[in-house]
Amino acid sequence: MTESFDLTPFTLQGKRDLAALVALESVSAQGRMLPETAAAVTRLLEAEGFTVRQYPGQVAPLLVAEAGEGSSTLLIYNHYDVQPEAPLDLWNSPPFTLTERDGRLYGRGASDDKGEFISRLAAVRALRARHGGSLRVRWLIEGEEEVGSPSLAAFVEQHAEELKADGCWWEFGGVSEDGRPVVSLGLKGIVCLELRCRTADSDLHSSLGAAIDNPLYRLSKAVASLRDDSGRVTIPGFYDGIHPPSPADSQAAAALPDVRGVVQQSYGVRGFLENADAGEYNRRMNFEPALNVNGFHGGYGDAGSKTVLPASGFVKLDFRLVPGQEPERIVALLRAHLDARSLHDVEIIELESHEHAARTDVGHPFVQAALQAARSSYGSEPVVHPSSGGSGPMYPFMQHLGVACVAMGIGNVGGRVHAPNENIRVRDFESGVAFGVAFLEQLATGR
Amino acid sequence: MTESFDLTPFTLQGKRDLAALVALESVSAQGRMLPETAAAVTRLLEAEGFTVRQYPGQVAPLLVAEAGEGSSTLLIYNHYDVQPEAPLDLWNSPPFTLTERDGRLYGRGASDDKGEFISRLAAVRALRARHGGSLRVRWLIEGEEEVGSPSLAAFVEQHAEELKADGCWWEFGGVSEDGRPVVSLGLKGIVCLELRCRTADSDLHSSLGAAIDNPLYRLSKAVASLRDDSGRVTIPGFYDGIHPPSPADSQAAAALPDVRGVVQQSYGVRGFLENADAGEYNRRMNFEPALNVNGFHGGYGDAGSKTVLPASGFVKLDFRLVPGQEPERIVALLRAHLDARSLHDVEIIELESHEHAARTDVGHPFVQAALQAARSSYGSEPVVHPSSGGSGPMYPFMQHLGVACVAMGIGNVGGRVHAPNENIRVRDFESGVAFGVAFLEQLATGR
Numbered sequence: 001m002t003e004s005f006d007l008t009p010f011t012l013q014g015k016r017d018l019a020a021l022v023a024l025e026s027v028s029a030q031g032r033m034l035p036e037t038a039a040a041v042t043r044l045l046e047a048e049g050f051t052v053r054q055y056p057g058q059v060a061p062l063l064v065a066e067a068g069e070g071s072s073t074l075l076i077y078n079h080y081d082v083q084p085e086a087p088l089d090l091w092n093s094p095p096f097t098l099t100e101r102d103g104r105l106y107g108r109g110a111s112d113d114k115g116e117f118i119s120r121l122a123a124v125r126a127l128r129a130r131h132g133g134s135l136r137v138r139w140l141i142e143g144e145e146e147v148g149s150p151s152l153a154a155f156v157e158q159h160a161e162e163l164k165a166d167g168c169w170w171e172f173g174g175v176s177e178d179g180r181p182v183v184s185l186g187l188k189g190i191v192c193l194e195l196r197c198r199t200a201d202s203d204l205h206s207s208l209g210a211a212i213d214n215p216l217y218r219l220s221k222a223v224a225s226l227r228d229d230s231g232r233v234t235i236p237g238f239y240d241g242i243h244p245p246s247p248a249d250s251q252a253a254a255a256l257p258d259v260r261g262v263v264q265q266s267y268g269v270r271g272f273l274e275n276a277d278a279g280e281y282n283r284r285m286n287f288e289p290a291l292n293v294n295g296f297h298g299g300y301g302d303a304g305s306k307t308v309l310p311a312s313g314f315v316k317l318d319f320r321l322v323p324g325q326e327p328e329r330i331v332a333l334l335r336a337h338l339d340a341r342s343l344h345d346v347e348i349i350e351l352e353s354h355e356h357a358a359r360t361d362v363g364h365p366f367v368q369a370a371l372q373a374a375r376s377s378y379g380s381e382p383v384v385h386p387s388s389g390g391s392g393p394m395y396p397f398m399q400h401l402g403v404a405c406v407a408m409g410i411g412n413v414g415g416r417v418h419a420p421n422e423n424i425r426v427r428d429f430e431s432g433v434a435f436g437v438a439f440l441e442q443l444a445t446g447r
Numbered sequence: 448m449t450e451s452f453d454l455t456p457f458t459l460q461g462k463r464d465l466a467a468l469v470a471l472e473s474v475s476a477q478g479r480m481l482p483e484t485a486a487a488v489t490r491l492l493e494a495e496g497f498t499v500r501q502y503p504g505q506v507a508p509l510l511v512a513e514a515g516e517g518s519s520t521l522l523i524y525n526h527y528d529v530q531p532e533a534p535l536d537l538w539n540s541p542p543f544t545l546t547e548r549d550g551r552l553y554g555r556g557a558s559d560d561k562g563e564f565i566s567r568l569a570a571v572r573a574l575r576a577r578h579g580g581s582l583r584v585r586w587l588i589e590g591e592e593e594v595g596s597p598s599l600a601a602f603v604e605q606h607a608e609e610l611k612a613d614g615c616w617w618e619f620g621g622v623s624e625d626g627r628p629v630v631s632l633g634l635k636g637i638v639c640l641e642l643r644c645r646t647a648d649s650d651l652h653s654s655l656g657a658a659i660d661n662p663l664y665r666l667s668k669a670v671a672s673l674r675d676d677s678g679r680v681t682i683p684g685f686y687d688g689i690h691p692p693s694p695a696d697s698q699a700a701a702a703l704p705d706v707r708g709v710v711q712q713s714y715g716v717r718g719f720l721e722n723a724d725a726g727e728y729n730r731r732m733n734f735e736p737a738l739n740v741n742g743f744h745g746g747y748g749d750a751g752s753k754t755v756l757p758a759s760g761f762v763k764l765d766f767r768l769v770p771g772q773e774p775e776r777i778v779a780l781l782r783a784h785l786d787a788r789s790l791h792d793v794e795i796i797e798l799e800s801h802e803h804a805a806r807t808d809v810g811h812p813f814v815q816a817a818l819q820a821a822r823s824s825y826g827s828e829p830v831v832h833p834s835s836g837g838s839g840p841m842y843p844f845m846q847h848l849g850v851a852c853v854a855m856g857i858g859n860v861g862g863r864v865h866a867p868n869e870n871i872r873v874r875d876f877e878s879g880v881a882f883g884v885a886f887l888e889q890l891a892t893g894r
Binding site: 276 | 637645646668674678719727732739747765
């Protein structure tokens with residue numbers, strides 16, 4: 001990209017496109033305006049020369065778009081659905097009206113994921129205005145991401161030929177407080193479970209606890225047996241088969257900034273497991289699987305005391321997995337672990353679909369191309385997370401398409417994604433368009 | 448008592464008295480009609496020759512009544528307050544209208560404890576009609592029992608001289624399905640606690656569980672560490688100083704009927720700790736302390752999954768204690784136990800007032816007098832519980848008055864005490880009056 005190429009008209013058009021897209025209330029959890037939004041996205045893509053195919057999903061249509069020719073193919077993954085806007089009264093401007101104030105654009109989906117999609121579309125448009133390009137761009141846009149992408153894995157497998165590419169630009173990304181691009185090259189896997197225990201049909205007087213077992217003790221014993229104080233999971237076999245991070249990945253994680261102070265300040269966190277220093281914190285967040293107790297409920301919960309022996313209780317758990325860990329195997333290991341501790345009476349309920357972890361090595365040429373484009377467009381060294389601590393449907397892309405994945409985009413630390421007053425910074429949107437141009441150009445020219 | 452003494456007029460008068468007393472809505476938890484009910488009780492007692500003194504309590508007046516002379520003194524303990532009547536729509540007749548149907552008398556307080564009080568008053572009246580009696584009867588009647596008797600322990604200590612007696616007839620009791628009188632000679636102590644743990648000021652995304660601790664794991668570890676699978680409490684020192692049951696008490700417990708089938712059928716209980724047989728079940732219920740988890744709450748509890756790392760959680764516990772265990776010492780032992788397991792971050796909150804256990808040996812002459820009266824009036828062998836599995840304010844009576852306590856009365860297994868459709872069987876009320884006459888006569892004559 002030459003210095004003289006002015007992107008202003010394309011970012012302005014992008015803001016108008018984003019306002020129109022935010023106005024469509026595409027809340028997948030509530031099935032609102034999903035076909036309309038798919039149609040609007042289709043029109044935007046067709047206007048830029050894409051051919052768009054629409055496929056039925058379980059909740060909303062999936063779109064596959066394609067444009068361009070060339071020796072190299074880029075797959076872009078985005079979604080057009082958004083989280084519910086509730087609670088409405090905490091918004092400072094209407095959630096479905098893109099509103100600019102103090103250098104930010106507010107609205108549901110402004111960041112996640114309509115802002116990402118539109119910034120990339122603006123880059124495609126700018127590059128198209130400049131020259132035809134020798135890059136094939138394939139775009140997979142779903143409308144079910146906020147409800148767990150129930151159709152995606154099977155769709156990617158069935159449409160592998162149609163989606164084949166040299167690399168995949170993942171749907172999210174961000175810019176650090178000090179303006180550095182934040183890149184993620186992986187996502188952890190996840191298994192969400194419920195543990196249930198019932199020792200009677202109805203609650204009993206707690207005096208009977210002298211002779212009758214307590215389901216909340218049983219569940220506590222189960223939970224306490226799953227990890228130790230350091231956070232290490234104590235289920236036999238849990239760590240078997242894990243792919244250790246490459247030296248380059250480890251080096252990248254070690255170079256990550258120390259965010260412990262920010263986390264501690266934002267959430268009032270009392271401390272970190274094993275008093276982790278910055279290096280250990282980042283190692284854990286990138287490479288360590290984890291067990292989390294999301295909720296534990298049973299028996300009396302109001303003020304004061306009630307001498308009841310509850311009939312039942314339940315615990316909600318999630319395991320965050322790393323590459324090499326099979327979700328179904330983790331469930332089987334958990335069952336064996338509970339049985340070995342005579343916790344046959346603790347039932348395991350599998351919640352939602354599990355996800356495998358996925359991680360692209362930082363040394364992959366597609367990653368290096370993205371980082372080079374980021375350096376040139378942002379003028380600073382990217383912050384590279386070998387893996388996000390979070391989860392998402394990246395594994396099917398790696399499994400069925402064999403494709404490297406790079407998450408890179410326009411989010412910001414105060415972006416309030418999924419919350420009221422979701423926003424992006426205008427300058428991040430502009431930088432995102434510039435990065436997109438540089439990235440596409442780099443892939444097209446191989447420079 | 449001679450066979451020719453017809454109690455019918457006294458039981459009829461008793462039913463009228465009970466109807467009048469049930470009509471007074473003396474709900475202590477809601478502060479309803481407590482002085483009015485104290486006044487009505489006072490009038491009933493004064494009509495039978497008692498002098499009644501009224502003392503202020505924290506919630507309701509305490510009454511101390513006295514009548515009669517003799518070498519022997521009986522203390523009777525009852526209460527005139529009742530549990531709230533809600534939920535009203537589950538009552539088949541108005542809760543404050545004593546209603547007879549199918550051989551039962553329904554109404555709030557019909558059993559607990561207005562029915563008990565009135566059945567004993569009817570016995571006093573019958574005996575008074577027959578002869579003056581050579582027994583001093585002292586009666587302590589409070590109006591705060593259903594809110595935990597907050598004034599009682601200090602009152603008993605301060606009024607020890609006024610309440611001194613050779614034995615105390617405790618406020619409750621019952622008749623088994625097959626018509627045998629059910630006697631309890633003790634109550635377990637109780638300590639109600641809340642455990643709290645907070646690891647952050649606000650909830651976090653569960654991906655941070657790789658590096659930040661989880662309060663529900665901390666609490667699970669705490670709970671799991673407090674007992675083993677057999678129900679034995681694993682807090683060091685917990686069993687120190689316990690007074691073992693006397694051979695006579697052990698023998699009485701061993702003679703108790705096997706109620707496991709009834710418990711299993713009533714509540715759908717899956718099993719008993721250590722597959723207890725009848726003897727072990729009764730030993731545990733009478734003589735074993737226990738730890739119960741009343742409730743455990745924290746984090747997400749609705750349908751499906753939510754990948755949250757909760758900021759905090761809490762657990763509600765009760766310990767049932769036996770004679771020799773000091774409630775305050777148990778709390779201190781628990782603190783030391785948690786600290787020894789690096790659970791300094793688990794806070795202990797003491798709920799309500801603790802109670803010591805109390806138990807009168809089955810061989811005590813006062814107990815034997817009660818059992819003899821029961822045999823003669825019921826014509827069957829009493830079922831003797833050395834201790835109830837439940838708790839109550841019996842300890843101050845033993846500590847400050849040095850008095851033997853016997854719980855014996857008119858309740859029945861289907862009596863729905865504290866619940867809608869509370870009731871007594873008419874025949875149990877009549878038997879209760881007859882037992883009272885026999886008991887008072889036995890104490891008066893020493894036979």
